[in-house]
Amino acid sequence: MSGPTTTSIRPEEILRDAENLRRSLGPSFRDAVVEAIYADAERIARRTVRRAGERYDGFDQWLDRVLTSPITGLPIMGLGLALVFWVTIVGANYPSELIATVLFWVEAQASALFDMLGVPGWITGFLWHGVYRGLAWVVAVMLPPMAIFFPIFTLLEDLGFLPRFAFNMDRLFKKVGAHGKQALSMSMGFGCNAAGVVATRIIDSPRERLIAILTNNFVPCNGRFPTLIMLALVFFAAEFPPAYASFVAAGAVVAVVVVGIVTTLVVSALLSRTVLKGEASVFTLELPPYRRPNVMQVLYTSFIDRTIFVLRRAVLMAAPAGGVIWLLSNLHLGGQSLALWIADFLDPLGNAIGLDGVILLAYIIAIPANEIVVPTILMTYTNAGQMIEISGLDELRALLVGQQGWTLLTAANLMLFSLLHNPCSTTIWTIWSETRSKKWTAMGALMPLGIAFLVTFVVAQGVRLLGS
Numbered sequence: 286m287s288g289p290t291t292t293s294i295r296p297e298e299i300l301r302d303a304e305n306l307r308r309s310l311g312p313s314f315r316d317a318v319v320e321a322i323y324a325d326a327e328r329i330a331r332r333t334v335r336r337a338g339e340r341y342d343g344f345d346q347w348l349d350r351v352l353t354s355p356i357t358g359l360p361i362m363g364l365g366l367a368l369v370f371w372v373t374i375v376g377a378n379y380p381s382e383l384i385a386t387v388l389f390w391v392e393a394q395a396s397a398l399f400d401m402l403g404v405p406g407w408i409t410g411f412l413w414h415g416v417y418r419g420l421a422w423v424v425a426v427m428l429p430p431m432a433i434f435f436p437i438f439t440l441l442e443d444l445g446f447l448p449r450f451a452f453n454m455d456r457l458f459k460k461v462g463a464h465g466k467q468a469l470s471m472s473m474g475f476g477c478n479a480a481g482v483v484a485t486r487i488i489d490s491p492r493e494r495l496i497a498i499l500t501n502n503f504v505p506c507n508g509r510f511p512t513l514i515m516l517a518l519v520f521f522a523a524e525f526p527p528a529y530a531s532f533v534a535a536g537a538v539v540a541v542v543v544v545g546i547v548t549t550l551v552v553s554a555l556l557s558r559t560v561l562k563g564e565a566s567v568f569t570l571e572l573p574p575y576r577r578p579n580v581m582q583v584l585y586t587s588f589i590d591r592t593i594f595v596l597r598r599a600v601l602m603a604a605p606a607g608g609v610i611w612l613l614s615n616l617h618l619g620g621q622s623l624a625l626w627i628a629d630f631l632d633p634l635g636n637a638i639g640l641d642g643v644i645l646l647a648y649i650i651a652i653p654a655n656e657i658v659v660p661t662i663l664m665t666y667t668n669a670g671q672m673i674e675i676s677g678l679d680e681l682r683a684l685l686v687g688q689q690g691w692t693l694l695t696a697a698n699l700m701l702f703s704l705l706h707n708p709c710s711t712t713i714w715t716i717w718s719e720t721r722s723k724k725w726t727a728m729g730a731l732m733p734l735g736i737a738f739l740v741t742f743v744v745a746q747g748v749r750l751l752g753s
Contacts, residue, residue: 345574349572353452353572355456359453369438373433373437374535388425392413416608422656423603426656427596431477434475435588443582444576445573452465455468463493463557464493469484469487470487472504477507479715496556498716503705504542505542508655513541518530519696521537541700544704548704548705606654607672627642638745639698640695643689652709654710658703663684666688698745701741702741705736
C-alpha cells in the first residue's frame with residue numbers, strides 16, 4: 286500500500302514567488318508595518334502604564350511636532366544652521382588673527398636667528414617661509430572654526446536635536462535612494478569632510494554608506510570657508526552698510542551650502558540608480574528624549590575626537606604643501622617663477638571655466654589643505670615669494686578686481702568650484718582608510734572634480750553667450 290504523494294517545491298520557486306510578492310507590496314509597506322507596530326505599542330502602553338505627575342502630551346511632544354513637521358521642520362533647521370555659520374564666522378575671526386600673529390612672530394624670530402647663524406637663505410626660506418608658514422596658516426585658519434563648530438555640533442547632538450534633523454532629511458534621502466542617517470554625516474562634513482567620511486560608520490548598509498562617503502565632499506568644510514567668506518565679503522557684502530556685512534556674508538555662504546545640499550541629493554540619486562543601484566533600507570529612528578548635555582563629554586568629543594584628530598591629519602598633509610609653494614615661487618626660469626609658468630600653462634583651461642591659471646594652480650597646490658588656497662592666489666598675483674594675507678577689503682578688491690580683472694562671474698564660479706572640486710588629501714586618505722578600495726577612493730577624488738569642471742564650464746559659457 287503506497288502512502289500519500291507530496292508535491293516537492295524547489296527553493297528557487299519559493300524565492301521567485303517571494304520576490305514577486307515583495308514587488309507587489311509597494312514602497313511604503315515597510316514603513317506602514319513599523320508605524321503599525323509602534324501604534325500597537327503606544328496603545329498597549331496607554332492601557333497598562335500609569336504616569337504620576339507627568340503629562341504625556343507635554344512640552345517635549347509639542348517640540349517634536351514643530352521640529353519634525355514637514356512644514357516647519359526644515360525651515361527651522363535651516364535657520365539654525367545659518368545661525369551656527371554666523372557664530373562660527375564671527376567668532377573665529379579674532380582667535381584666528383591672534384594665533385596667526387603669534388605663529389608668524391615665531392617664524393620671524395626663527396628666520397632671523399637662522400640668518401644670524403649664517404644658515405643659507407634657501408634653507409631658511411624653505412623651512413620657515415615655506416614648510417612652517419604653511420603649517421602656521423593651516424593651524425590659524427582651521428583651529429578656531431573647528432573649536433567653535435564641533436562643540437556646537439556635539440552639543441546639538443547631545444541635546445537630541447540632530448536626530449530630528451536626520452528624521453526631517455530622511456524623506457529627501459529616501460526619495461533619492463540613500464539613507465536618512467546620511468544627513469548626520471553630511472552635517473559633520475561642515476566641520477571637516479574627513480570627519481564626515483568617518484561619521485558614515487553609523488550607516489549599516491554598505492551601499493548606502495558608500496553613497497554617503499562619495500557625496501560628503503559636496504558640503505563645504507571649514508577649510509573652504511576662508512575662500513567662500515572672502516568672496517562673499519568682497520563681491521556681495523561690500524555693497525551693504527558695514528553693520529549688515531556679516532549677515533550678508535553669512536547669507537551668501539548659506540546659499541552656497543544649499544547648492545551643496547542639492548548637489549548631494551542629485552548625485553546620490555544618480556549613484557543609487559547606476560553604479561550603486563539598490564533598494565533603500567528602512568530607516569526606523571526612535572527619537573531620543575531631550576536631555577541635558579554632559580559638558581565634559583561634549584568637550585572631550587569635540588576637541589579630542591574631532592578637532593585634534595582632524596587638525597593632526599591636516600597638519601601632516603600641509604607640511605609638504607608649504608615647501609612646494611615656496612619652491613615654485615622662488616625658483617625662476619627665464620626671469621619668471623615656476624609658479625607663473627605653470628599658471629600661464631593653465632590659463633586656457635581656467636578661462637574656459639570662468640577662472641584663470643593662478644586659481645587652478647592654487648587648487649592643485651592646496652590639495653593637502655584647502656586653507657591655503659587664498660594665500661597662494663595672493664602670493665602668485667603679487668609675486669611675493671611666500672604666502673601673504675591682505676586684510677583690508679578695499680585693498681583686496683583693488684587687487685582682484687582692479688589689477689587682475691575679476692568679475693562677478695569669476696567670484697560665482699570660484700564659489701562653485703570651491704564647493705564642488707575634489708576633496709583634500711586628508712579626506713582622500715580617509716576614504717581609502719574607510720573603504721580599502723582603490724576604485725572608490727579614485728571615484729571619491731575624481732567624480733567631484735569632473736562635476737566642478739562641468740558646472741563651471743556650463744555657467745561660464747552660458748553667461749558669455751547671453752552677454753554676447
